[in-house]
Amino acid sequence: xxxxxxxxxxxxxxxxxxxxxxxxxxxxxxxxxxxxxxxxxxxxxxxxxxxxxxxxxxxxxxxxxxxxxxxxxxxxxxxxxxxxxxxxxxxxxxxxxxxxxxxxxxxxxxxxxxxxxxxxxxxxxxxxxxxxxxxxxxxxxxxxxxxxxxxxxxxxxxxxxxxxxxxxxxxxxxxxxxxxxxxxxxxxxxxxxxxxxxxxxxxxxxxxxxxxxxxxxxxxxxxxxxxxxxxxxxxx
Ligand SMILES: C[S@@+](CC[C@H](N)C(=O)[O-])C[C@H]1O[C@@H](n2cnc3c(N)ncnc32)[C@H](O)[C@@H]1O
Numbered sequence: 001x002x003x004x005x006x007x008x009x010x011x012x013x014x015x016x017x018x019x020x021x022x023x024x025x026x027x028x029x030x031x032x033x034x035x036x037x038x039x040x041x042x043x044x045x046x047x048x049x050x051x052x053x054x055x056x057x058x059x060x061x062x063x064x065x066x067x068x069x070x071x072x073x074x075x076x077x078x079x080x081x082x083x084x085x086x087x088x089x090x091x092x093x094x095x096x097x098x099x100x101x102x103x104x105x106x107x108x109x110x111x112x113x114x115x116x117x118x119x120x121x122x123x124x125x126x127x128x129x130x131x132x133x134x135x136x137x138x139x140x141x142x143x144x145x146x147x148x149x150x151x152x153x154x155x156x157x158x159x160x161x162x163x164x165x166x167x168x169x170x171x172x173x174x175x176x177x178x179x180x181x182x183x184x185x186x187x188x189x190x191x192x193x194x195x196x197x198x199x200x201x202x203x204x205x206x207x208x209x210x211x212x213x214x215x216x217x218x219x220x221x222x223x224x225x226x227x228x229x230x231x232x233x234x235x236x
Contacts, residue, residue: 027078027155029085029098035152037116038076039187045126046119053143054119055189070114070193072185079113081106082207084158093164099206100158106201112177114184115156115192117149137179137192147192156194162208163216175210176201
């Protein structure tokens with residue numbers, strides 16, 4: 001996953017933002033070994049009940065179930081808002097991997113990107129092959145649906161956790177974005193997206209979420225990864 005460049009990394013980010021122009025329909029720096037998805041793919045382990053839950057819109061009369069909408073007009077393919085860059089700063093905890101960086105200023109509440117991957121059962125046998133994934137999010141716990149971008153996805157899979165990420169003379173104190181469950185008007189189904197938090201994201205800044213303490217706790221203890229999955233990447 002590593003990619004060395006001659007860029008001179010700053011402590012704040014990865015230097016000047018560069019063009020997010022896609023190459024051959026793929027975002028720049030997309031790994032050649034990995035499928036780039038412009039819509040979700042579906043596990044064969046999904047049951048009709050899973051699919052019904054996935055394709056049932058949230059009840060508009062329940063405040064807690066009002067999902068942000070990705071409109072049917074939202075463009076597919078490489079993002080004009082963010083781009084994938086190799087992490088070249090040795091102080092960055094994900095040095096040698098990749099991260100996602102803003103191409104322009106992003107406003108609070110703005111959708112940065114949908115999160116595509118393999119939609120699969122969140123528990124049981126159909127979840128087994130995703131148990132060790134670091135790219136797996138809950139879409140809908142009640143409906144037992146998760147999405148895993150380990151074997152293919154879009155820009156969303158490159159979002160790092162804010163912990164230990166260099167900023168100024170120190171490290172980031174908080175996330176500037178978060179994963180949210182969405183209603184995707186293009187597919188007519190639930191999904192996940194990453195959205196800008198209230199401080200906004202400046203051009204050139206790395207987009208960072210909080211994977212949640214559970215993610216790092218599980219990792220430290222080397223315990224079962226099922227918890228790490230998803231608990232984590234979704235909630236602060
Ligand atoms: C969803 S991926 C993020 C994208 C990843 N950097 C890549 O290039 O594929 C999650 C993985 O990124 C790395 N990572 C993300 N944020 C990190 C952080 N704050 N500290 C250490 N590793 C981090 C860990 O290896 C983690 O398992």
